[in-house]
Amino acid sequence: MTPGRRRKLTYDVHMSQTLTVRRGPALRLTLGLTILAALILTRIVSPPTGEAGMADAVRDFVTLSISVVIESLPFVFLGIMLSIVVQVWLPEGYLLRRLPRNPLARRVVLSLLGMLLPVCECGNVPLARGLMARGLTVAESMTFLFAAPILNPVTIITTYQAFGWDDGILLSRILGGFLIANLVGWIYSRHPRPESLLTPRFQDTCALGDHHGQPTGKMRRSAVLFTQETSAMLPALFVGAGIAGLIQVGVSREVLVAMGGNPVWSVLALMVLAFVIAICSNVDAFFILSFGGTFMPGAIVAFLVFGPMIDVKMLALLRTTFTAKTLLQVTLVIGLCSATLGLAVNFLV
Amino acid sequence: MNQWQGVLLSLVGIIATVWLGITGQLGLYIHPRYFVFTIIMAVIAAVLVVVAFAVVPRPSDEEALLDTGGRRGRWLWSAGSVLIIVAAVVALLVLPPSTLTSATVKQRDLNGSASTLTQAEASGLVGGDYAAFTVRDWSSLLRQGAGEDFFADKTATVTGFVTPDKSDPENVFFVARFFVSCCAVDAQPIGIPVYYPGWQDEFKTDSWVTITSGFKMNPSAISDEQIVLVPDTITPTERPSEPYVY
Structure with missing residues (x-):
């Protein structure tokens, strides 16, 4: 922000403080409940069944997008609630103080944090934002974000149920996810100006959270954080769901599946599939298993490692926090690493 | 705002x-x-x-x-x-809530991807209670390649939606369901082929039907499917409250 704008801004704040007439809580609550009632009424009077005169492809686009929203929303809420707990209810530094001092060991511990917080990857984004607002570095938060969905008890159990110890799929997934997340963390820990990796909007949120305009009372601060975080995450989730739905309708899965038998192409095809399908890491093992024996093990590993870290929905959610350039770099690094891992499994195991 | x-x-x-x-x-x-x-x-x-x-x-x-x-x-x-x-x-x-349609079946390669059961599970089905078998069970057995002999004396009672066969859409359709492992995004179509010439005149694509029938060799010369249901009658039905299988 330029100094000029900062001055103007301060001026505006002074003006607004004298001009704004604060509305009472009772009025706001009434207004809120009225909106609630109006939305419920909309659902009740709208047709419960029928085709609404849409072409099949359009209907499926809507169904698929809704499905992403309904599936992810509870996890995003859970992530936001955990983020509120970390920022408001836990004593300052409760988590961060317990982390090792050495940066490398710190990132290793953070990448295992997912073991304690079995949240789906979309819930990790608000949590990582909360941790960053509390002092976690950008590189450390990235390590957490990319490791947690894989190094997560639910994910490990479902992967084991799906594949057992076959072809080293389970081990490659766990070790690969751990190494790639820590590699990304290490790369960005060497960045000279890590704050430039973040969107200006999120930088401001962090700055504001520190000292300015903090309402008093934990309940009130929680409510403010809830409105802030939902305002950041939900538009991204809804747009991400729309894009995911659109790609699903547009891209034929048959083409991807057809490449399944080739040791090189199958790896790339399944990474593309992981990218467009945007499925939760908790169940992606079952999903890919249901394709039966059509895919090489390395391709499955690439799917299981790349998908939880990067997909359309995750990129939309991450964009609330990181700049587009950063996300492009991260996608390239993780993509190359996953592809290498997949090819190695195909040719070595 | x-x-x-x-x-x-x-x-x-x-x-x-x-x-x-x-x-x-x-x-x-x-x-x-x-x-x-x-x-x-x-x-x-x-x-x-x-x-x-x-x-x-x-x-x-x-x-x-x-x-x-x-x-x-x-x-x-x-x-x-x-x-x-x-x-x-x-x-x-x-908008009214809705299931996925045949437009998605086309995108997702019916049965090509989803056997939805591992080999071990599918062989566990053999000798089970055939009357209770679902679209998923039968399609797994068909995909697994259980032979004509195995199906000769079996009768299937299945409910699913109608979606055309790619290789012979005139005479063959599939009674299909979506298999879901997480949410509708990962839904994969599975189905059992049905030989019923002129089915388009009676049933719309995506309408729901219940079929009770034995399996036969496919009379269609151009269809890719080998073993099919050849029912005498097909009963139209309502979409079940749980349209997907798990």
């Missing part, structure tokens, strides 16, 4: 989720194992939304400005916010 965008979108999502739950239609979008978690989180979030309405103060203009990156960006930003909210209301609260 911008401050309340998240709360409004939360409300839309919460109401849609709870309404789908109450009317028993959550299964159109997600796997049943998530029902309880999804409803609980929706209720907790609803409480937070109401609290937010009551206690969150009006944003100072400074925050509002930071939010939008200045006055010039504000117009465009607000238009985008409104658009997202309107789209969410229309998709989640106005």
Whole structure:
């Protein structure tokens, strides 16, 4: 922000403080409940069944997008609630103080944090934002974000149920996810100006959270954080769901599946599939298993490692926090690493 | 407006989720194992939304400005916010809930991808209670390549939606279901081929039917399917409350 704008801004704040007439809580609550009632009424009077005169492809686009929203929303809420707990209810530094001092060991511990917080990857984004607002570095938060969905008890159990110890799929997934997340963390820990990796909007949120305009009372601060975080995450989730739905309708899965038998192409095809399908890491093992024996093990590993870290929905959610350039770099690094891992499994195991 | 965008979108999502739950239609979008978690989180979030309405103060203009990156960006930003909210209301609260259609079957290679059972499970089916077999069980056995002899004396009673066979759409259709492992996004079509020349005259694609029939070698010369159901009659039926299989 330029100094000029900062001055103007301060001026505006002074003006607004004298001009704004604060509305009472009772009025706001009434207004809120009225909106609630109006939305419920909309659902009740709208047709419960029928085709609404849409072409099949359009209907499926809507169904698929809704499905992403309904599936992810509870996890995003859970992530936001955990983020509120970390920022408001836990004593300052409760988590961060317990982390090792050495940066490398710190990132290793953070990448295992997912073991304690079995949240789906979309819930990790608000949590990582909360941790960053509390002092976690950008590189450390990235390590957490990319490791947690894989190094997560639910994910490990479902992967084991799906594949057992076959072809080293389970081990490659766990070790690969751990190494790639820590590699990304290490790369960005060497960045000279890590704050430039973040969107200006999120930088401001962090700055504001520190000292300015903090309402008093934990309940009130929680409510403010809830409105802030939902305002950041939900538009991204809804747009991400729309894009995911659109790609699903547009891209034929048959083409991807057809490449399944080739040791090189199958790896790339399944990474593309992981990218467009945007499925939760908790169940992606079952999903890919249901394709039966059509895919090489390395391709499955690439799917299981790349998908939880990067997909359309995750990129939309991450964009609330990181700049587009950063996300492009991260996608390239993780993509190359996953592809290498997949090819190695195909040719070595 | 911008401050309340998240709360409004939360409300839309919460109401849609709870309404789908109450009317028993959550299964159109997600796997049943998530029902309880999804409803609980929706209720907790609803409480937070109401609290937010009551206690969150009006944003100072400074925050509002930071939010939008200045006055010039504000117009465009607000238009985008409104658009997202309107789209969410229309998709989640106005349009009727619906299952996936044959348009998605076409995109996702019927049976080509999903046997949905491992070999071991499929062989476990042999000798089971054939009367209770679902579309999923039969399609697994067919895909596994159990021979003509195996199917010779078996009768299947299955319910699914009608979707045309690619190789011989005139005479053969599939009675199909979607197999879901997480949510509708990963749904994979599975189905049993049915030989019934002129089926288009009686049944619309995507309409639901129940079929009781034995298996035979496929009389169609050009269809890729080898073993098919050859029913005498097909009963139209309502879409079941759980249209997907798990």
